[in-house]
Amino acid sequence: MRARSPSAVAAPARYGVRAPLTVLDEGPQIQLRQALIRTLRILVPAIFVPTAVSGVAVTILDGTGPGLGFRFAGLLAVLTWTLTTFSGTVPVNSATLSWQPGAPPGNWRALVRRWERLDTVRTWAALAAFAFFLTAVALRQAEH
Numbered sequence: 001m002r003a004r005s006p007s008a009v010a011a012p013a014r015y016g017v018r019a020p021l022t023v024l025d026e027g028p029q030i031q032l033r034q035a036l037i038r039t040l041r042i043l044v045p046a047i048f049v050p051t052a053v054s055g056v057a058v059t060i061l062d063g064t065g066p067g068l069g070f071r072f073a074g075l076l077a078v079l080t081w082t083l084t085t086f087s088g089t090v091p092v093n094s095a096t097l098s099w100q101p102g103a104p105p106g107n108w109r110a111l112v113r114r115w116e117r118l119d120t121v122r123t124w125a126a127l128a129a130f131a132f133f134l135t136a137v138a139l140r141q142a143e144h
Contacts (some may be wrong), residue, residue, distance in 0.1 A: 027101040030108070032102075037093045052078050055133060066143045067136030076134035081125040088118035 017036065021029055055078050059071040092115040097110060 026104060030096070030101040030104055033096055033112075034099070037096055041093065048081075051129070052082070055129070058133070058136075062136075062140065065140060067139035070132045070136035070139065074129045074136065077125045077129035077132060081122050081129065084118055084121045084125065089115055089122065092118070138144050 024032065028036070055071070055075050059068075059075055062071065070112060092111050095105075095111060096108075096115075099105065105111075122129075
C-alpha cells in the first residue's frame, strides 16, 4: 500500500493554466476560474482523501520500520496541504464562485494573487508528500 499525492491535480492547475488565464480579459478569466473551481472541487478531494487515508494507514502499519521519518514527513506535508487548503484556498474559491464576471469585486486581482501564493504552498507540499512517501517505500523495499 502506498500513499497517492494530490500533486496529480495541484501541479497542472498551478503551472498549467496560471499564465494562460492572465491573458484573458476580466470576464472570461473569471468565468474560466469559476469553471475550474467547480471541476476541481470534485477531483481534488477524490485524490486527496485516499492520499491522506493511505498515508496514515501506511505510517501506522509499517510501525518503526525503515522510512518512519519519511512517512512522518509525508504526513506533515499532507497536513500542510490540508491546512493551507481549508484556511486559505477554499475561502478564496468560495468567494470566486459568487463573483459576477462583468462586475467583479474591486480586490479580485489581490484575491487571485493570494490564492496563487497559497496554491504554490499546496503544490510544493503535495510534491514533498509524494517524494517523502516514495522514499519511505524505497527504504522499506531496500530492507527486504
